[in-house]
Amino acid sequence: MLSNKSYIFIAIFIFIASVASYFFSLASSDNRQMNVQLLWQDEKLGCQATFNPESGNQAWFIEQLQFFISDIEFYSEHLGWQRAMLNNTAFQANNTVLLGTNCRDTQHKNGAGNTDNWSVDFQSTISMNDASRIRFTLGVPFQVNHLNPISQQSPLNLPSMFWIWQTGHKFLRLELAANHEKWLFHLGSTGCKSVSAMRAPKSNCLYPNRFNFELPLGINSKNAKGNLAINVDLAELLKHVELSASSSCQSEQNNKSCQQLFDNLLLNNQIKSAETEPGVFNAVNINHKSKGSTVE
Amino acid sequence: MNKLLTITIFLALSSLLFSCDNAKSITSSYKWPIIEGFPKPQVPDSNPMTVEKIALGKTLFFDKNLSANKQQSCENCHQQKYAFAEPLTISIGSTGEVHRRNAPALVNIAYNKTLTWAHDGITSLERQILLPMFDESPIELGITGHEDEVIERFKSEAYQQAFHLAFPKEPISFELIVKALASYVRSLISLNSPFDKYAYLGDDNAISAAAIRGMNLFFSERLECHHCHGGFNFTQSTTHEQQLIDRRPFHNTGLYNVEVKPKQYGYPATDIGLAEVSTLAKDNGRFRAPTLRNISHSAPYMHDGSVATLAEVIDIYAAGGRNIESGPLKGDGRTNSMKSQFIKGFVLTAEEKKDLLAFLESLTDMNFLTSPEHSKVETQ
Numbered sequence: 305m306l307s308n309k310s311y312i313f314i315a316i317f318i319f320i321a322s323v324a325s326y327f328f329s330l331a332s333s334d335n336r337q338m339n340v341q342l343l344w345q346d347e348k349l350g351c352q353a354t355f356n357p358e359s360g361n362q363a364w365f366i367e368q369l370q371f372f373i374s375d376i377e378f379y380s381e382h383l384g385w386q387r388a389m390l391n392n393t394a395f396q397a398n399n400t401v402l403l404g405t406n407c408r409d410t411q412h413k414n415g416a417g418n419t420d421n422w423s424v425d426f427q428s429t430i431s432m433n434d435a436s437r438i439r440f441t442l443g444v445p446f447q448v449n450h451l452n453p454i455s456q457q458s459p460l461n462l463p464s465m466f467w468i469w470q471t472g473h474k475f476l477r478l479e480l481a482a483n484h485e486k487w488l489f490h491l492g493s494t495g496c497k498s499v500s501a502m503r504a505p506k507s508n509c510l511y512p513n514r515f516n517f518e519l520p521l522g523i524n525s526k527n528a529k530g531n532l533a534i535n536v537d538l539a540e541l542l543k544h545v546e547l548s549a550s551s552s553c554q555s556e557q558n559n560k561s562c563q564q565l566f567d568n569l570l571l572n573n574q575i576k577s578a579e580t581e582p583g584v585f586n587a588v589n590i591n592h593k594s595k596g597s598t599v600e
Numbered sequence: 601m602n603k604l605l606t607i608t609i610f611l612a613l614s615s616l617l618f619s620c621d622n623a624k625s626i627t628s629s630y631k632w633p634i635i636e637g638f639p640k641p642q643v644p645d646s647n648p649m650t651v652e653k654i655a656l657g658k659t660l661f662f663d664k665n666l667s668a669n670k671q672q673s674c675e676n677c678h679q680q681k682y683a684f685a686e687p688l689t690i691s692i693g694s695t696g697e698v699h700r701r702n703a704p705a706l707v708n709i710a711y712n713k714t715l716t717w718a719h720d721g722i723t724s725l726e727r728q729i730l731l732p733m734f735d736e737s738p739i740e741l742g743i744t745g746h747e748d749e750v751i752e753r754f755k756s757e758a759y760q761q762a763f764h765l766a767f768p769k770e771p772i773s774f775e776l777i778v779k780a781l782a783s784y785v786r787s788l789i790s791l792n793s794p795f796d797k798y799a800y801l802g803d804d805n806a807i808s809a810a811a812i813r814g815m816n817l818f819f820s821e822r823l824e825c826h827h828c829h830g831g832f833n834f835t836q837s838t839t840h841e842q843q844l845i846d847r848r849p850f851h852n853t854g855l856y857n858v859e860v861k862p863k864q865y866g867y868p869a870t871d872i873g874l875a876e877v878s879t880l881a882k883d884n885g886r887f888r889a890p891t892l893r894n895i896s897h898s899a900p901y902m903h904d905g906s907v908a909t910l911a912e913v914i915d916i917y918a919a920g921g922r923n924i925e926s927g928p929l930k931g932d933g934r935t936n937s938m939k940s941q942f943i944k945g946f947v948l949t950a951e952e953k954k955d956l957l958a959f960l961e962s963l964t965d966m967n968f969l970t971s972p973e974h975s976k977v978e979t980q
Contacts, residue, residue, distance in 0.1 A: 350632070359922055407848065450756035452831050458844040463831030468819040471610045479941070500812050502799045524843040526805055534839040554821045 336432060338376075338424040339533040340403050342369065342553065349538060351407035357539075359546050362482045368464060369538075370404035371476035371491075372444045378435035385439070388430045394458045395421040398448045402459035404477075416463040431433040432532060436521055440567070442491070442585075443514030449493065450504035467492055468501045475514065482549060489565055513555055515569045517577045517585050535586040543568050633789050635800050638832070639840035640787065641710035644724055644979045647779045649786060652766040655956060657784025659762060660777055662976040664754040666733070667694035667702060668746035674732070674781070675738075675976065677703040681969055683894035689905035693740040693923050700738075700871050702905030705898040707968070710786035713839040717903040718873040718887045720848045725782035733778070749775070790893050790968035791832075798962070800832075807962040807969050817854030824942040825917075834892035834963065850886035854921025854939040855902060857931035866938065868929055871904060884938050893963050910960055914953055920945030 341348060354363035376388040390396045395403075406419040426432075442451075444460070449472035451538040453461050465474050467490075476491035477527075495510025520534060545551070545564050553562040569584060601686070605753040623662040630649035633641050643649055660666060661674045672694035684706035701717055708796045714720055732740040745751050754763070754772055769774050797806035807815070818825045828851050831838045846908050858865045867873060867885035875883035885905045890896040901907040916922045921934035921944055928943065933939070948956070968974070 362715075402845075406700070408849070452637075454639060454842075458842060461639075461843055462847070463836050463843055464847055466830065468826065470819075484937045488941055499804075501816045532846060549944065552941065556821070 310434055327502075336426045336428065338426070338432075340422045340424070341533060341535055342366075342422075343535050343537045343539075344406075345537065347541045348507065351405060353408050355538065357542055357547055358544070360491050362485070363489075364480050364482045364547060366373045366405070366407055366538075367479040367481050368404075368406045368408070368484075369407060369476075369478050370402060371442060372402055372459075372465070373424070373471060374400040374441045374443060374445050376426075376438065378430065378432055378439040379437035379439070380431070380434040381436065382434065384478035386430070391425045392457065393425055396425060396461050398445070399424040399429070400444055401425075401446065402462070402465065406464075436531070436538075437518060438521055438534075439516065440517040440551055441514050441516050443493075443512070444473045445495075446508050446512065449473055450496075469504045470496050470498045471502045471509070472496070472504075478541075482547070486549055488554075489561075491565075494557065495554050496568075511555070511557055513566075518581075519583075524566065530577075537584055537586065540571075540584045541565065541568050549567060618875070633787075633791070635791050635796065638791065638800075639842040642839060643786065644726060644840050645712070646667065647726060647782060649783055652762075653744070653780050653783035654787045655957060656762045656766040657780035657782070657787075659759075659977045660754075660781055661784050666741055666743070666750065666777075667696055668750060671695075672741060674741075677732075678706050681897070683707050683716060683790075683898040683969060684785075685898040687899065689900055691740075693738050694742050696737045697738040699740070701903050704890055705894065706785050706788050707790050707893050707898075708788070708833050710789065711833050711838045711840055712835075713837045714888055716888075718850060719877050720850065720874060721877065725785060726778055729778050729781050729785075730963070733774070743774075761830040771895055784904055788968075788974060790965040793893065793963050793965040794968050795929075795959075795962040796965075808958060810958040811957045811962040812959075814955035814957065815962075817913035817948075817956050818959055823917075823946050823948075824944065827942040828940070829891040829892050835889045837888050844910075850883065850888055851939045851940040851942075853887075853905070853917075854900075854936045854943050855916070856885065856922070856924070856929060857933045857936040861933060865931060873903070884939060885936060886938070892960060894965060894968060896961050896964055897969060898958075910957060911953070914948070914956060917943060918946050918948055925951035 343349055344353070347353070347355075347451045349355060349359055349366065349368060356363055376390070377385045377387055379385050387399075390399050390401055395401055401421075401424050403424070407423075419474045422568075446584050448460065450469055451460075451562065452469070453463065455461075460473070465477060466472070466539055467474060471493055474490045474492045476489065478489040480487045493509035493514075496505040497507075497509075498505045519534075543564075545561055545568070551561045553559050553565055556562050571583065608864060628643065628648035628650070630651065631938050632649075636638065647653075661678075664673045666673055676694075677686050677688075677691045679686055682705070686703045688703070690701060691703045693699060697868040704717065709715065709725065713723065715722045715725065716731070720776045734741075734744045736742075736744050748836075751772065751774065754777070760772070763770075763776060766780055770776060791800075794806045794811070797803040798812075817823055828836055828849070830836050836847065839847075850872070850873065857865045859869045859870055860866050872884050875881065877883075895901075899909060901910070901913050907913050919934060921932070921936060921939060923932040923934055924930050934945075
């Protein structure tokens with residue numbers, strides 16, 4: 305039987321340990337972020353804004369733009385390439401993050417269930433301060449892409465971003481509308497071999513359609529927290545693409561629009577050496593007023 | 601000293617609460633009839649599932665005493681053999697008033713993101729059930745104005761016992777009736793079709809070769825069916841406890857394109873879908889895609905029951921919408937400017953159409969349509 309004094313010591317120990325773990329949990333939730341912002345050339349683009357593509361003379365607006373990014377890595381001189389681990393959140397699982405917005409759903413911002421996500425939450429172990437380059441994949445890794453979606457964690461269980469087990473997820477879902485016209489681009493793997501639509505392929509698809517990006521990071525423009533931002537320029541993605549219902553693209557290899565979209569993505573698939581080169585994805589610092597825009 | 605000890609230990613144990621801030625406060629022991637690994641439906645914290653509530657809800661669902669004039673129960677418009685829909689084009693209320701919409705099937709509605717055909721704000725069954733009970737336009741059960749009379753009918757000894765089991769020590773009220781009804785309809789889970797055995801239990805022989813061919817067509821980009829009828833519940837308007845990102849999709853399928861005003865076209869003014877709630881012109885004609893589970897047993901189809909058979913539904917989608925050549929609803933829905941871009945039309949051979957129908961038939965869960973577990977309680 306312990307003495308009263310011993311009980312008090314044990315109680316004090318429990319109290320201190322609990323309070324410490326509480327503050328530790330607060331500290332660990334203060335993770336590093338990389339923000340993503342959508343641009344049309346020089347202007348920030350959102351659900352309420354319109355844009356005028358080079359082909360045609362009507363204004364278009366976004367109905368939905370959502371895309372998966374995976375395998376994010378940072379490069380620094382002394383560490384080389386380091387894999388960035390992502391926190392598991394409603395928008396992040398399996399080191400894959402769902403970014404973007406569904407404009408039709410944005411009116412429902414009543415707490416849980418918001419469909420917008422424009423940031424990547426890294427685990428606190430990542431060091432971005434010394435990083436000079438970033439690379440990532442637009443898409444979902446093959447090992448995860450064809451799994452039963454209902455047993456996956458959010459956001460990999462979102463039916464609107466999933467085709468079927470055979471072809472897996474829509475890596476990018478872009479749906480646009482003008483007054484009397486609509487257009488869409490769904491990026492995902494094609495040429496996947498399995499016995500039926502509801503069975504997963506055992507080996508990679510003939511056309512995986514994952515695009516790898518490597519971007520330089522601004523050296524002189526890192527803020528105290530080391531937060532970064534990625535610009536996504538829709539104008540670069542849609543360059544030379546005709547927007548009409550008949551020119552929509554669902555990743556078919558022989559589709560003219562798809563070929564142009566793939567080319568536009570491939571242009572940036574090459575390693576970029578300088579920040580000034582335009583592309584669909586561009587890295588900027590959160591405080592760096594790139595192209596006249598700032599991250600909110 | 602003992603007092604000091606007690607207080608110290610109490611404070612220490614209380615502090616443990618700091619480190620478990622994510623604990624779920626509400627748990628329910630109810631066992632959902634779902635395939636292993638399937639996520640459970642979301643249930644409001646204020647109305648956790650219990651077998652006692654389901655039993656009471658089932659009794660209420662089939663009881664005509666719930667309508668003011670005792671002419672109808674919920675079952676009148678939601679009959680089990682029709683997947684809890686009904687064969688009427690549009691429903692008729694207890695006083696004979698005609699509804700403008702077809703009674704939706706009650707299949708897996710526990711997983712619905714939104715309820716009714718076209719409302720993005722009704723997300724709980726507890727709220728939706730108030731509509732057939734109390735709405736005055738149109739009158740369905742017609743309780744409004746007869747509340748005391750109706751509630752008195754549920755104070756029989758048998759009901760008192762059932763209420764006591766479901767809601768111990770709570771006085772009988774419409775709130776409890778709604779909660780019990782919601783629990784019962786939430787329990788109407790259908791995940792036992794041949795398709796489920798093929799897809800989720802890995803039984804390669806569970807569906808025919810024709811159904812597999814039809815399934816491959818269904819999920820093809822050529823037909824686009826799964827863009828609206830995707831996910832395990834065959835409607836994108838699905839949610840569950842593991843789905844943390846909100847989606848409330850509605851679609852204009854090009855069913856109508858009536859000239860509502862000179863040179864202004866859209867869905868007939870009697871029912872413009874989501875636009876009625878949102879007041880946005882772009883929502884004209886947008887309705888929630890229903891589940892396709894048990895779809896071959898829940899004819900007629902569409903929000904107004906205006907399509908009699910599944911074969912006709914396929915023909916309309918193949919044409920990229922419906923062209924009505926004469927009458928008050930004259931108009932070419934194929935050219936509706938608000939039409940979903942997934943309704944773009946396709947060409948099917950006669951054989952492919954049969955295959956597609958075979959696949960849709962494989963979504964029938966015969967146990968769901970016949971199980972006494974969901975059937976009328978004969979004694980009360």
